[in-house]
Amino acid sequence: MPSAPRAPRGIDFDPVKVGRPCIQPRALEVIDAIHHHVQWRRMTGGCVAYQAGAAELTTPTRLGTATIPNHGFYHLVSPNARFIRVTVWTAGATGSGAADPYLTCTTTTDGTGAVFARVPHAGAPGASFTDDAVQVHSATVEVTPGSLEAVTLVQNSTSDAVRIISAVVREVPIGTVDPDGADALYINPDNFEPGTHIIDTENDDLPLGMNLLRRQGKKLLHSDNVEARITDVGVANRRDILSWSTGAPPADPANWNIYPSVNLPETSGVAVTCYVLGRATAGVGTLRFAFSGGNIDVGAIGPLGIYTGTGSIAKVSDTLSKQGYISVAGTFYHYASFVVEDREAA
């Protein structure tokens, strides 16, 4: 049975003196650090939040119709993570039907999903939240380790809707690294007891573990689950969906911060995929993800769906502003957008 991890610490930068062989305690420090990263650095995934008085909170529209989707998130699952927990704050429900509405949370792995957030009908929240209307509900749903999961909150009715204040996706942590996991990230510390030799095969497990750690520890860099309606035609008139300015970004555009994971020193940047959940009523829409070093355009957005674009961004840190436009007169609806790191090849 694998032992529980020691305190999660970064390791001493000088574990081995030059000219001396490595000793077991130093090897154990490296193992602990690897396990810490695998187990405890659980990812909180995408989120949605509305302020009191928001139109979507008062009269929900994200009901999963042909034109307006349910709330959805992309979650890049960590190695060894097998479940996510979705917590939703609600402000009662609309309508006056006999049955109280509820939500179902589905993932790519679990298409049936978990039913939760059954809420009573209540009056529409105004500018303030009240005690009796606000409730919290959680659901635990299965995911596949290391995969990119599409997480969706499905309303059970398109007439009686759960009023969602906010929703957060987070991974369920595990106490120990799974020694039988297919991702082979487990390193048995019992093989590194003082007084015994560190044999070659066990020695090789450590750097292999770190290689896998770096490759698989990719993450969500940005998420946005709020609707924007863009009617500006052509790239020259593109609309920043946060600052709501048009045209070329000003000298100080409204920028999100982006902090990518460690990447190979040999590469010039970090490979990412940008996702847009949207639709256009005429022509096609485009959402430009403007990073400091260049743009990644997600275009050809037509019928309601997920559209993607790939590219490379700066290592260590970057900035992002998002600008949308439509090709002809009409409306480009932005429902959600995400930026996710891509995994490095072996």
Add this chain to the structure above:
Amino acid sequence: MAITWTGPFGGLGGGGFTGWSNNATGAGTLHTRYRDGDPESSFAWREMAGNLNLHLASSRRLVCSQRFNSTTGADPPKSNTGNDWTSRDAIYTVLGPIILTPNARRGMDQPPRLTVRVRARRTGGAANHHVRLYAVGSELDCIHGWPFTGARGAGYVDFTISAGTYPAGGFSAEGTLTIPSDPVGWYWARQAWDHLAVSTIGQQTVEVMTTHLVLAAVGDGAGNGTYVAALEVWEEAPGA
């Protein structure tokens, strides 16, 4: 078992080995070269230690990024004109629970810190308005207990809003939400962060660190309110 030499180190001397070695045929694969007991193996171990620390220090997590502006404009709908933090009108939204990663250097028993930015402006007037992001240890305290937490003297980061336009760059300067380790005030019987036992369904119950986030803002009490158009929260850099 053959051990494959992987190539050059990221750098020598100055106490720093950074970057990942790569082998001759592919990228990013690090193997130890030396056999057990070989004094020259120290170079490989030092590089491994450096690589791992770099990975830990560089891999901060996104906690939350969210716009609140309307579907067709820069401003969100809510603007609290009151100046009373104990009023529920001051609550803009609530999130959580958020699982917090222990800092790799401070460990599981030290409260976490979050880097926070907001995009906010006041609607009018001349007095400074304020936006705060609170870390709250329990769901009960987020809304149901809000009016009673008059002390509320800890567990938040405050942003002074002194302009009627959004800041340059769109967001405020970064603030650090340092979650306190001690309870403050008689009502704050719980810490602003908590250890939560989580059943992992078929595996084992483990204890994690969690908090809830409450976004709040006040105006000047004279009819001028505060717009909060966006929120961004990241873990602190683990190496800090």
